[in-house]
Amino acid sequence: MPAIDTAPVQDPEREGTPAAQPQLTTDYSGYSVVGARHPWRWVGTVIVAGIAAAILYSLFTNPRWEWDVVAQWFTAESILRGLGETLKLTAIAGTLGFVLGFVLALMRLSSSPLFSSVSWTFSWIFRSTPLLVQLLLWYNLGYLYDKISLGIPFTSVTFFEVQTTTLISQFAAAVLGLTLNQAAYSAEIIRGGILSVDQGQLEAAAALGIPKWRRSTRIVLPQAMRAILPTAFNEIIGLVKGTSIVYVLAYSELFYTVQVIYNRTQQVLPLLLVATIWYIVITSVLSIAQYYIERHYSRGALRTLPLTPWQKVRRFASTHAPRKESHEPAKSNR
Template sequence: MAIATDYSSAHSLKVTPSSGEDYTHYKIVKAKYPTRFFGTLFAAFVIIAMLQSILTNSKWGWDVFAEWFFAEPVLAGLVRTLLLTALASVLGFALGTALALARVSKSPLLSGLSWAYIWLLRSIPLIVLLLILNNLGYLYETVRIGVPYTDISFAEYPMVSILSPFAAALIGLSLNQAAFSSEIIRGGILSVDQGQLEAAAALGLSRRRQAFRIVLPQAMRTILPTGFNEIIGLAKGTSMVYVLALPELFYTVQVIYRRNLEVVPLLMVATVWYLIIMTVLSVAQYYIERHFSKGALRNAPAPLFGPLLRRLFGASILARPPFPAVFSGTSVPKAGTSKSSFTQWRAPGAIRIHGVSKSFGLLKVLDNVRLDIKAGSVTAILGPSGSGKSTLLRTINHLERVDDGFITVDDELVGYRKSGRTLYELKEKEILKRRADIGMVFQSFNLFPHLTVLENIIEAPVSLNRLSRPEAMNLARELLVRVGLSDKINAYPRQLSGGQQQRVAIARALALRPKVLLFDEPTSALDPELVGEVLDVIKELALSGTTLVIVTHEIGFAREVADTVIFMDAGKIVESGAPDQVLNRPANPRTAEFLAKVL
């Protein structure tokens, strides 16, 4: 489909003032704010007074400051501080990520172990932890490498030779950092909408891919501000290793001023170096946050020092090329060149639902549901809110585990393996593989906001090794032509309207070439003006022979497109049949009552 709007008439409109007077050359005088002016004047006075006091007071000892600022011992201490900060940050956040993922794990023992580590390390003061590590040789004199719980030993080393002051400081800072960073990362993970996990699972992405490609990149916007606070705190906290007599920046400065008694100038040496470190980290934080803001804002934040960089290097230094420079090749179809309908890549699947029941606590949502859906058919599911429509749809691709019964697609069980008269639930990896044959379009779109339209569509086919990256990009371009969005290939979801987002979601589901395509109220989150865009795409899909199961409130659409209409109430299929029979001559009084209210 293609949707075009004629804006040509807009250019012919002219705005004419009500009077004949020409306002184009009037001088504009901006409003004046005396309070703001005097506030600015006061701030300038305070700054000038402070600088004058600091720079003219000889007791600050700026000559001593200049003498020691680049002194070799100070620079050596600075290098140790930077090294400890960098290594402890990397190790601490790597371990913190593992701890955070363990905290949200479904394994109670693993989650409990992670919680215990965090509880313990956050309870112990850093200075106590450093002293314990430095005296670890008292508890364990040697480190033995061999077979556990036997006398077989391959090598043995004294603890004091392994755990130097620097190693003890690095280990202590990393362990302490991991405990605090894990909670920051866990908070970021919990901030990601649950729909993102469901969308990733519906596409068949592995747990690891879900975590590192979908969840953590989105969580970074929450993690980064607090995470950088921790890193900055760590850079200053390295001064704590003075208890190990390790000559980092602060300890080195202490040693020097104890010898020459120039306390204030030497403290200023350390202060200025810490200010420089914090400034560099703050600039890094800005640009990293800017990187992870893609897709979260309609317009990316302006580069820091943008005007200065433009003046020094020209505008090209700040230009950000569009994501896929890969489309310059001739192998990629251009918009408008595809004349065919949605290509039927795979034979459509038949669905059989065998006595499925599902409860949430005491509430029975599905009650012994039985249904056969023919391959290539279009089935519309109607019913009041809370009747179990969406839950039934989600059991088909095993996003919801059933309590009783089972579902097959082309006689292949979804989520289970049959042995005799017993069903064994498959492991998550195998469920994800089978789920990829059952595409799903969600009510709230659930596009990945940090990925472009192209990246959203190619993520699953490439991740699951169904297509090579060039093949997936060719397919994405073809699908976007079919849904009328070929010009949005580099856009982020937040830059699209609701109807456009839902059409991208349909293209994303089709990119896996599924046997069955499920729609969970695909138009309910849209403005009435946008509903037609999405319904036109679904109509074209219906004509292609794809097996479609659609939960909808659009009665007219169901009448026009569906082969079978199903009416559900209180978790049961009350009535099913051809659209003309169910919608015009319902056999069940409950169906007639519902239709009388909505028609």
């Protein structure tokens, strides 16, 4: 039975005089805390775990996956060279694409009708045509222009001239196609991030006399990055996988290298698995980088930063660690 405290209560209007009615206080120390039950959550967990176990069992017991062939080619020299070319294309096209996209975004936000129109037209053209068509067009640019020259426009003065077929190699066509296509999408991502910043903050900063460049770097950019980063990393991850399309140029990136090998060995599925696993590794590394960069820019927007994976592991271990029982006698409350 819960204890009832019948101590008299002082009347707030008449100090020192006990009230006629005793105050009833319930002692809840004898009650046990019962956690909420979630039966359907456990049912769903069992079903999902069963499906996952069945898939893993099929992967590792079906001999037609030929995991020994996958292990043989996974770190082969030709595969690693193709992987290096994929990473090189991703780094160059991603960097140049976002730099050009940033310039196009500023042009689109400019009050100049010419800048805004050029930026909109660029994004419209390159987002309206397939990447495959763009790559083939750049690779066959020599059919349209025999020579590419640099000089004073509308005059015969020329400073530099080169054959188009010499300048536009397989690598150059791949970089041009991927960069310009990436810039068209990056411009819209960056423009949307900049527009997401409340204009009232800029007006307040201008009223305080803060220089325009400082308003852009210290107020607009950190807040815009919170909106830009998730979509920007999705674009980079898409670019990693999009590099596989340059196989049409016979450029020796990862997917083209895998194709050459399985056309010779007829081991199609194992070598496709090699490419798949490498793409998963690259995108996993990018996803980890995305998590930490987004966590950095979430400061100021969240009261408490999300835990890192290592912090989650430590918290789980400390929560579920066995506790040492205390053998000291319990102190009496009496």
